[in-house]
Amino acid sequence: MLAVHAGAGGNSGRTITGNGSNPKLNNAYIALQAWKSAIKDDPKGILNSWVGSNVCTYKGVFCADSSVSGTTVAGIDLNHGGIEGILVKELSLLKDMSLLHLNSNRFSGTIPDSLKDLFALTELDLSNNQFSGSFPTITLQIPNLLYLDLRFNLFSGPIPDSVFNKNLDAILLNNNNFDGQIPQNLATSPASVINLANNKFTGDIPISFGYSSPGLREILFLNNQLTGCIPQGIGLWSDLQVFDVSFNSLMGHLPDSVSCLEDIEVLNLAHNQLSGELPDLVCELKSLMNLSVAYNFFSGFSQECAKLYGRNVDFDFALNCIPGRQMQRPEPECDMIPGGSLSCLRIPSMKSLSCGSLLKSLNSSNP
Template identity: 50%
Template sequence: MSPSHLLLIALIISTVVHHISAQGKTNVNGLTFENPRLRQAYIGLQAIKATVLSDPYNFTGNWVGPNVCNYSRVFCSTFPGNRSIRVVGGIDLNRADISGSLPNELGLLNDLSLIHLNSNRFCGTIPRSIRNLTSLFELDLSNNRFSGVFPTSVLSLPTLKYLDLRFNDFEGRLPRRLFDIKLDAIILNSNRFRSGIPSNLGNSTVSAIVLANNNLGGCIPSSIGRMANTLYQIVLSNNNLSGCIPTQVGLLKKVTVFDVSRNNLQGSLPAAIGGMTSVEQLNVAHNRLTGVVPGSICRLPKLVNFLYSFNYFTGEAPSCVAPPPRKVFYDAKNCIAGRPNQRTPGQCSTRFARPVNCQLLQCAG
C-alpha cells in the first residue's frame, strides 16, 4: 500500500475518532464534558436542581456548568471498568433542609453507589427510573416527606445493601420480595405501612431490621428463626402486633437488640428466649403478656436492659428480682404479688390478664 493511501486512511480514522469524541463531550447546550457519563450525570443533576423549591443553605448553588465533580455534595470516583474515566459515584445532601422532589431523570445517574438525602423536605413519590441505578449500594431517603406505596423499583437494584426509608409517609403493604433479596439493613420505621409482616420474613439476610412505629398488625412470623445466622438487631415496637411471641426467636443467637414493645402481644414469654445468648437489650414492655417470667431469660450472660413492665405477668424468677450490678430489669405495672408499683387488683382481673393458649390464638391483621 502506497504512503498516500496510508495517509488517507490515517486521516479518515482521525476524523472518525474526533467525531465520536465530539459526540461524547459536547451535545448539551454546547458544554464540554470529560466523558459521556459525566454529560449524562449533568443532565440528571440539573433535573434535580430544577425541582428544588427551597435550598436555605445553598447546597445546590454551585451546581452550574459541566464540572459536575466540583458540585457541592456530589462525589466522583473512577469507573470500575476503566480507572481513567471519572463518574459521579455519590450524592450526599444529608441535613440540607432542601424542599423539592426527585425527577425521572434521577435514573440517568446510573453510576451512583450511594444516595444520602436524610433530613430534608423532599416530597412526592420515588421515580421508577431509580431501577436504572444498577451500582447503588446505599439508599437513605429518611426524614423527608416522600409518600405513596413502598417503592418496589428499589427491589430491582442488584447491588443494594442498605435501605433507609424511615420517617416518611409511605403506606400500604410491605412487599414479600423485600425479604427475598440480599440486603444488609432494612430501616422503615415511622411510616404508615399496614397489612402485617410478610410470612417470608425469615428469608431475609439482614443484620438489622427496624419496622417500628407503623401500623402493621398481624403476628410475628415464626420464620424469624431462620435469620439466626445474620440478624443482630430487630425493632418491631408500636406496630399493633398481636398473637404470641413465637418460640423460634430463641434461635436468634446473634441478636443484641430485640424490641417488640408497645404492641398487643399475648401469651407467656417463651422460655426459649434463653437461647438468645448475645442479647443485650430486651424490651417486651407495654403488651398483654401473662404467666411467669422465666429465669432462663434473666440469666442471659450479656443482658443489660430487660424491660417487661406494663404487662400482666403474675410471677418472675428470683434471678429477675435481684439482677447483678449495672443491669436494669424493670417489672413495674404487672400483677406480681409482693412487688412494688404493680397494677391494681381490678386491672389484674380484666380479660387482658387471662392466660391464652397460643396454639389456638388466631392472628389478627
Template identity: 65%
Template sequence: MKNSTSCLLALLLPISIIVARAAVIVGGGAGVGIGISGTGGVWIGGGVNPPTSAASKLSAAYAALQAWKAAITDDPLNITSSWNGPNVCSYKGVFCSDSLDFMGNPAGKVVAAIDLNHANLQGTLVKDLALLADLSLLHLNTNRFSGGVPPSFRSLASLTELDLSNNRLSGGFPAAVLDIPDLVYLDLRFNSFSGPIPEDLFDKKLDAIFLNNNLFSGELPQNLGNSPASVINLAYNKLSGAIPFSLGYMGIKEILFLNNRLSGCIPEGVGMWSDLQVLDVSSNSLMGHLPDSLSCLGNIEVLNLARNQFSGELPDLLCSMRSLINLTVSANFFSGFSEVCDKNSGFGFDFSFNCIPGRELQRPQPDCAAVPGGGLSCLRIPAARPLVCAALLGAEFTHP
C-alpha cells in the same frame, strides 16, 4: 452495652474516603469498588442502554442534575448555587471517582456518590436521576423532598446505599428499590410511606433495613426470617397481626417492632437468632407466656417487652442470661418471678406495673383479675422439658 448502631459503622464511612477508593468499570465487565455498573437498564435519554464512556456519562449526569435542580423549589443553604456548568464533579454534594476501562486503563471521571444530608432542600425526586449509571451512594437524609420515588430508580444498577430518611416522601413502598441488584443499605425512616411491606424486600441481600416512623400497615410478611440483614427496624408503623413463626436467620443483631399493632405470641423461632443483641417488641398487643427459646439468645443485651399483655411467671431462663443488660417487662400481666429475677431487680431490670404479689408499683388487683389472652394457645416446640440453651451453662449471672 455495645452501641446499638455499631453494626452499621462500616456503612457510614465518610463519602470522601469511599469515593477515593472507588474504581469504576466503564462499559461492563467485572471490577471492585463503588461503581460496578454492568450494562442493564434503560437510559432515559434515549436508546436501550446507558452511556458507556466516561465523557458521555458526565454529560448524562449534567442533564440529570440540571433536571433535579429545576425540581428543587427551596434551597435555603444555597447548596445548588454551585450546580452550574458541565463540570458536575465541582458541584457541592456531588462526588466523582476515577473510572477504568475494561482493560484497567484510566477512562476519566464518573459520578459515584451524592451526599446532601441535612441540606434542607425542598422539591421532588426526578426520574432523570436514573441517568447516574455509576452512582453508588445516594444520601438525602433530612431534607424536605415530597412525592414518591420514581420507578426509574430501578435503573440505578450500581447503587449500594440509599438513604431517603427524614423527608416528606409518601405513597406505597417504593417498589423500584427491589430491582436494584447490589443495594445493601436501605433507609426510608421518618417519611409517610404507607400500605403493605412487600415480601420481596426480605429476600434481598440487604444488610440494613430501616422502615420505622412511617405509615406502613398490614401483616408482616411470612418470609421476614429470610432476610440476611443485621439490623431491621419496623418501629412506629401500623403493622398488625402476628410476628411470623419463620424467624430463622441467625445473623441478625437488632430487630425492632415497637409501637405497632402486633398481636398473638412471641414465636419459638425467635430463639434461632443466636447473634441477636437488641429485641424490642414494646407497645404492641402481644400476649401469652414467653417462649422458653428466649434462653437461646446468648448475645442479647437489650430485651424490651414492655406495654403488652404478657402473663404467667417470668422464668429463671430469662433473668439468668449473662449478656442481658437491660430487661424491661413493665406494664404487662406477669404474676410472679424467680429468685434470680428478684436479685437482678433494679439493675436495668424493670418489672413495674405487673401483677406480682408483694412488689411495689404493680397494677391494682381488679386489673389482674382477668388476664388478657388467658385462653390463647401459643405454638410451642414439643419437648419433655423446657428448652435451655448454652447461654445458661455455667455460673448464675448477677449484676455487680
C-alpha cells in the same frame, strides 16, 4: 484503582468544558441540572455551587477517578440540607453512583421508576422526608442495593413480601403509615437490622420468625398493633442483640427459647399483655443491659431476676401483677389475665432446654 474526591462547594479547580471527552460526566451534568430545576427551596444554598459543567465541584457530589473508566460521579450526599423538591427520572443517568443519601430534607412525591437502572447503587437513604404513596417497590428492583432506609416518611399501605426476599443488609421502614400484616417470609431476609417500629401493622408476628440464618442483630416491632404470641423460634437468632416488641398487644407466656439469645443486650417487652412468670433462664442471659417487662401481667419472677440489679442491668417490671412488689397493678386488674385462653406453640419440658437442639425440637413440633 479509584481516587474519590468531593465537590468543594464552588467552581474552584479545573473547569471541564462540555465534558465531551467524558460521556459519564456529561450525563451527570444533564442529570444534576434536571434535578436542580425541580428544586423549590434550598435554604442553605447547597445548590448554589451546582453551576457549570464540572460536576465534581458541586457541593454534596462525590467523584471517583478510575484508570479504566475515567472520572465519574460515585455518590451524592445532601443529608440535612432542608431541600424541598422531587426526585427526577434523569437521576438514572448516574450509572456509577454507589450511594444516594438524602436524609433530613423536604423531598416529596414518589420514587421514579427509572431508579431501577442504577446498577451500582448499594445505599439508598431517603429517610426523614415527605415521600408518600404505597411502598416504593421500584427500590427493590435496584439490582445491587444493600441498604434501604425509608424511615420517617409518609408511605402507607402494606409492605410487599419481596422486601424480605431481596439481599438487603438493612431494612429501615419505621415511622411511616404502613399497615396490614407483616409478610410471612420475614425470616427469609438476610438483613442484620430490620426496623418496623411506629407503623400500623396488625396481626401476629410471623410464625416463621427465627427460622432463618442467624445473621440478624436487631429487630424492632415496637408501637404497632400486633397481637398473638411471641414465636418460639426467636431463640434461633443466636446473634440477636436488640429485640423490641414494646407497645403492642402481645399475649401469652414468654417462650423460654428467649434464653438462647446469648448476645441479647436490649430486650424490651413493655406495654403488652404478656403473662405468667418471668423465666430464670431469661434473667440469666449474660449480655443483658436492659430488660423491660413493664405494663404487662407477669405474676412473678425469681431470685435470678432479682440479681439483675447487682449486675447493673436496667430492669423495669413496674405495673405487672407480682405480689409483694411495689408499683404493681391494682388487684382487680390482675383478676382477668388477657389472653388466658390463648394457645401458643411451646416446646414441652423447656426447663432443661438445650439451645443447640432447639431447631430439631421445633421441627419435630410441626407437622
